[in-house]
Structures are given as structure tokens and as C-alpha cells.
Amino acid sequence: MTHPLRLGKLEALMLDIDGVLLTDGEPISGAVRSTHALLELGIDLRFVTNTTAVPRARLLARLRDLGFPVSPHTLFTVAALARRMFEREHRTRYRLLGPPGLEADLGDGRIELHDPSTPDWVVMGLHPPVFQHDSLNIGLRDLLRGARLVALHANRVWRTRRGMELGLGAYVRALEYASRTEAKVMGKPSRAFFQEVIDDLNLPLESVAMVGDDTESDVAGALNAGIHGIQVKTGKYTDRSLALSGTKPSLVVEDINDLATRLEAARH
Ligand SMILES: [Mg+2]
Incomplete structure (x- = not known):
């Protein structure tokens, strides 16, 4: 990604789930409210996870029960991508x-x-x-x-x-x-996984960012795919893991709530 990140220009966010919205299956404080606030700012959301712990349908039901604004069309998991590869290769x-x-x-x-x-x-x-x-x-x-x-x-x-x-x-x-x-x-940081979501969004790359706690999978993967990579300090983030990664995120924020607040400020 060669474009500098301008928060006021962001049109879509890909949100990692574990470590950004949830910890150990429970919502991070304020995360449900912040995702709704992002939607109200007119930002398109995609939920993009490497998790394989539960089938997609169960994950979707769980996120909805918790109050996250997710639908079958906005949740991207890796097993479905693997299946398409199996079928393509017969x-x-x-x-x-x-x-x-x-x-x-x-x-x-x-x-x-x-x-x-x-x-x-x-x-x-x-x-x-x-x-x-x-x-x-x-x-x-x-x-x-x-x-x-x-x-x-x-x-x-x-x-x-x-x-x-x-x-x-x-x-x-x-x-x-x-x-x-x-x-x-199959999952992040593989380019194919990011590309599937990018194709779905159909927006200029400089108006899209991935938000994640895993510097290698989320942030470096996003930068490699040509979109912005925003690092949160929740989940598995540590100063050491960021330093060791050799990756420079487009932006580092405390958590999803901090990001929502900054985006709101950038729009006014
Ligand atoms: Mg994560």
C-alpha cells in the first residue's frame, strides 16, 4: 500500500473477529456499540476471520446473538474458500x-x-x-x-x-x-482470502482497511493485498510481536472503540 491512510476517506473496513471484537468468545467491551457506530458513519463492514473453531453457521448465529451487525453476506471464513478450491480442482x-x-x-x-x-x-x-x-x-x-x-x-x-x-x-x-x-x-495473510473480500467490496483499494490484532496475518496481509492495515492493541497484540514483525501498520489504535471514535472525528 503506497497511499497514506486518510481516515476521512475510508469507505469499508474488514474486521477480524478474535482479538478485535471478541476475546475467548465474549465481546470486547464496547465492540458491539462501536460496530454499529461505524455502520452509522456509512462505513461498509466485512467480518473476516481465520477461526476454524466452529462452523460458519454457528459463528454467524453467535455474533448475531451478541448483537453484532453481521449477515451471511458479510461474514468471510476460510473453510468455504478451501471447499471452493477442492471443487475447482475436482x-x-x-x-x-x-x-x-x-x-x-x-x-x-x-x-x-x-x-x-x-x-x-x-x-x-x-x-x-x-x-x-x-x-x-x-x-x-x-x-x-x-x-x-x-x-x-x-x-x-x-x-x-x-x-x-x-x-x-x-x-x-x-x-x-x-x-x-x-x-x-488458505486464511489471512494469504492474498487469495483478502482478494475475495476486496472483490466483494468493489471499492478503490485506498478506501479499504483491515483491522486486526495479529500483525502478520491481518496487518501485513492487508498491506500485501494493497489495502491499509490497522493494528489494534487488544487480543494477541504485544509491543514485541509488532516489533519482531518488521511491519509498519497504516495506523495503530488502542481498540475498535478508539478506531470508531477517530473515524467519527475525521468525518466531522
Ligand atoms: Mg485476531
Whole structure:
């Protein structure tokens, strides 16, 4: 992104969910009100998440129950993108090393964990209970027989009530290393995921920004896709993670509420 960010010119925001709107499934204080305030300023919102913990329909219902102004057309998740890739390549059989229920988004081609046949894809979503030595070995053998590795995202860490925990990316790297293959990463910061939302918005790139707590996935991914990247200091943000990333966000704000306040001021 070569254009400087001018808040008064922003027409659309892509909002990350975990760490920007929610922490551990609960709304960050003021976040519901602030998303409504952004809409009232005439800003188009898209909800763009790497999360694979729950199927898309359940996430949509949960966000609506909490009061967020989200609809089926404005929520973008990664599993749906993976499914479109499977269908495009006419290879739809996958083994899921990830949360149960995700087949609702990934399609009918799932083969069970202990089914001896070789899938087209080994799909990894964040679900720590499945990341055990024996189940990872099942995925490894699939890869050694020619299956391709699909990482729904490759986040390094995530933040829970207990503190930072190993992200999906750590497990993906383990299988890449052992199998000498490279995963296809579907979620942020992959350009394909950003591009899908950019195409949907159909606005000039300089009028769009991604708002996220993950500097690599959200902010650097956005900048790479040609839009602005706004860093919030909630969620998994730390001064250290920003410094280590080597990324310069278009703007750093305290939280989504701070951003809404600044945008309101910029419009008056
Ligand atoms: Mg996040």
C-alpha cells in the first residue's frame, strides 16, 4: 500500500473477529456499540476471520446473538474458500485434522481419521485435542503418499484466558518439516482470502482497511493485498510481536472503540 491512510476517506473496513471484537468468545467491551457506530458513519463492514473453531453457521448465529451487525453476506471464513478450491480442482476427498463440525463448510468428501484410504488433502484447523502424536502421524503418512497439505491458517499463537498458546501454524510446520512438503495456507495473510473480500467490496483499494490484532496475518496481509492495515492493541497484540514483525501498520489504535471514535472525528 503506497497511499497514506486518510481516515476521512475510508469507505469499508474488514474486521477480524478474535482479538478485535471478541476475546475467548465474549465481546470486547464496547465492540458491539462501536460496530454499529461505524455502520452509522456509512462505513461498509466485512467480518473476516481465520477461526476454524466452529462452523460458519454457528459463528454467524453467535455474533448475531451478541448483537453484532453481521449477515451471511458479510461474514468471510476460510473453510468455504478451501471447499471452493477442492471443487475447482475436482479433488474433494480430505482427512480433517481439525474441529468436528467443520465438514459442514468443507463438503461431503471427508474420510474418517482411521479410514486407511489416502485422501486428496490433509486439512488442518485449530483443534488441540486432535494434535496428538498418533493422529499427526496419520496425516504424515497421507502426505508421504501424495496427499496435499491444506492449512486453514498458520497463526503462530492464539490468546486464551490462560495466556498465549501454540497456534495452528506450529502444528502445520511440524507436518511440513516431517513430510518435506509445503502447506497451502488458505486464511489471512494469504492474498487469495483478502482478494475475495476486496472483490466483494468493489471499492478503490485506498478506501479499504483491515483491522486486526495479529500483525502478520491481518496487518501485513492487508498491506500485501494493497489495502491499509490497522493494528489494534487488544487480543494477541504485544509491543514485541509488532516489533519482531518488521511491519509498519497504516495506523495503530488502542481498540475498535478508539478506531470508531477517530473515524467519527475525521468525518466531522
Ligand atoms: Mg485476531
